[in-house]
Amino acid sequence: MDLEQKNNEEEKEITNPQESPEESVEETNAKAEELEVEKDQEEVQDVDAARQEEIEASEKEKPKTAGEPESEDVPEVEDEQPEVADGEGEAETLESMEQESDEETASAYYQRILNKIKETLESNDWGLIANEFSNLMLHIGEGPEPDKESKNILKEFEELRTDFEERKKAHYEELNKKREENLKKKKEILKQFADIINEENWTATKEVSRIKSNWERITQIPKDEIEPLNERFRSFLADFESHKVDRLVKKLQKEEENLTLKLLLLDKMDSLNAGNDKEDVDFESLSTEFDSLLFQWRKIGRVPNEKNQETWDRFNSAQDTFNEMRFKNDKEYRKKVEASLKKKKKLIAEAETLMDEESIAKAARRVNQLHKAWKKTGNLPQKDENELWEKFKAATDAFNDKKAENIDVLREQEQKNYDKKLELIEKAKELQDIEDFDKGHQSLQNLMSDWQKIGPVPRKKSSKVWKSFKETMDVFYQRRREHFKDRRGEEKKNLAAKKVILKKLEELASYEDLAKAVEEAKKLQAEFKDIGHVPIKTKNKIWKEYRKACDVIYERFRSSGSDLGMERKLISQGVEPANRKQVIKLQKEQNSLKKDISKLEAESIQYEEAKTYFKPTNKGNKLRDELQEKIEKTEKELEEKQSRLKDINKEVRTLMSGEEE
Helix, strand or coil, X not given: CCHHHHHHHHHHHHHCCCCCCCCCHHHHHHHHHHHHHHXXXXXXXXXXXXXXHHHHHHHHHCCCCCCCCHHHCCCCCCCCCCCCCCCHHHHHHHHHHHHHHCCCCHHHHHHHHHHHHHHHHCCCCHHHHHHHHHHHHHHHHHCCCCCHHHHHHHHHHHHXXXXXXXXXXXXXXXXXXXXXXXXXHHHHHHHHHHHHHHCCCCCCHHHHHHHHHHHHXXXXXXXXXXXXXXXXXXXXXXXXXXXHHHHHHHHHHHHHHHHHHHHHHHXXXXXXXXXXXXXXXXXXXXXXXXXXXXXXXXXXXXCCHHHHHHHHHHHHHHHHHHHHHHHHHCHHHHHHHHHHHHHHHHHHHHHHHHHHCCCHHHHHHHHHHHHHHHHHCCCCCHHHHHHHHHHHHHHHHHHHHHHHHCHHHHHHHHHHHHHHHHHHHHHHHHCCCCCCHHHHHHHHHHHHHHHHHCCCCCHHHHHHHHHHHHHHHHHHHHHHHHHHHHHHHHHHHHHHHHHHHHHHHHHHCCCCCHHHHHHHHHHHHHHHHHCCCCCHHHHHHHHHHHHHHHHHHHHHHHHCCCCHHHHHHHHHCCCCHHHHHHHHHHHHHHHHHHHHHHHHHHHHHHHHHHHCCCCCCCCCCHHHHHXXXXXXXXXXXXXXXXXXXXXXXXXXXXXXXXXXX
């Protein structure tokens, strides 16, 4: 079979695949690609075989010339050219190239061949390029004897051919890889479909539609996998469709049941409204009963479409009748309705002022807030609700029309707000690395307050600019958290240290040596104060316990009547606790004696000086004698006190040394 006939038959197979009502688009595409690959390979093999036959025939007929190497023999061009897939067009090309080869040099001949293949390579048509390479290889074999320049051209031609073969191989490898990937995807889709079938999820219509769309979008898979996968998919689809019909039948039956239930509830509502239009009716109980009917109504699903509007009209009428009756006879309900009415009228009035707002950007933000507030306000009887809603909507619509007409002004205002917020971001960045965390926190809070006062920015930039501002603040607050985290660790250590001191103070409260307890307490107090901060939650508690422990120690000491200064001095001198009180008592007496001795000595000196003013006489001198008596009395008293001071000094030394006499 020649090449043209083979190519025509293969093209016929591609354009007219096996007709089957169940064969999908992807099967046809896959078969076409398989045939195209086989076609390219077979064409190359056939052309190579034809070329080899021509060369062998030429070698037999062509006489060898002296010195001509056998390996470089080139067969002469024969009259009959092998046919290729392009038919007559390619035959004419061969004939024209043969004619031109008689009139041009070898290098020009081969250059034309090289140019031809370069032009063909730009098409990126793998079959066309492979076929062109085969045809041009025949021309090369039938061309003139290559000279030095021609050999370089042929070398470039061969490099292009090698490169093409490598790229073609890589292309089909990639194609096969893609088919394997598609196979995995289709198997995953089948798994999803199988899960729906196995779970009997017959309401998953949208999901099945998506699965079907994804399935049809994937076309190229290995040829031998096409039919089994399609068969399984069709089976799942048929199963789902059959159950979907059953579900629709059940749905229609359910809607009829829902209609019956809703009509029953409507009859109860009408009956409730009929006999309770009185002031003495317990509307609280009646409202509970009516709300129960409303709750049941909402739980019931859809009714047939042709009955839907009729049932809703009757439901709204029953609800309006009840609300009007309650408003007329229930004072508490009337107060609530009137409060809601007042709020909604206020919202309407505020919505109407939006037209006079200078900043369209701020008004645009406010209109959204008003709509949210409207939804949160309690409902009114349907008639009043509809009437007020129309007014509110008209006011907001009027502003929206104004906004649309002044869109350029709005954009300008939003841009100014955006620029202001960028400035705040820059200020926030300056505070990121501040070490004074209290000051930084306060400054950032002020920036946040300024941020909130600025109006809206362009919608597309709103999220981005806020994110930038928040991220800037987060840098500071992350550092602040880490700082306080480290400080909290340090505060916990401080708390543990203070608890140790507190325990020691509590132990001192039971010391018998009160002065020693006070002395140790003062040291512990100094240590307590040197320790840093504790966690804020425990600060007051630990301080109260500390003050209580100290107060117990000092109160016991004060109650004992001891002299703290003298006790501390004796403690430092190593006097035993049992001797300290006696030593203090003796020292106090000692100090008193010293004062008395000093005073007596001064008096004695004065008396002696005064005595010199009186001369002795035979008759005597009464005043001089009185001075002499005072001197003698003073000296005697002085001797007694000095003697007592010596005894005290001795006793004090004995007590302080801890030795017994």
